[in-house]
Amino acid sequence: xxxxxxxxxxxxxxxxxxxxxxxxxxxxxxxxxxxxxxxxxxxxxxxxxxxxxxxxxxxxxxxxxxxxxxxxxxxxxxxxxxxxxxxxxxxx
Numbered sequence: 274x275x276x277x278x279x280x281x282x283x284x285x286x287x288x289x290x291x292x293x294x295x296x297x298x299x300x301x302x303x304x305x306x307x308x309x310x311x312x313x314x315x316x317x318x319x320x321x322x323x324x325x326x327x328x329x330x331x332x333x334x335x336x337x338x339x340x341x342x343x344x345x346x347x348x349x350x351x352x353x354x355x356x357x358x359x360x361x362x363x364x365x
Contacts, residue, residue, distance in 0.1 A: 279324035
């Protein structure tokens with residue numbers, strides 16, 4: 274099942290000059306492109322993210338899950354352009 278990319282993710286990608294498409298890797302949510310070159314596949318398919326929580330559970334719950342995600346992934350979301358950083362910026 275392909276992940277349906279949310280408007281939030283498209284807006285976030287646009288801020289960084291990136292393009293996102295559903296991932297060709299069945300274990301990932303999105304493929305990220307910079308200048309038409311694929312730079313990463315991020316987001317575990319089957320897991321929720323901030324925009325999904327917003328739609329399904331509301332803002333308060335989504336913000337709670339975002340806070341927990343950022344705590345849990347604190348080490349791998351700091352290095353700019355790493356997979357962790359991209360997932361943090363585009364999905365959370």
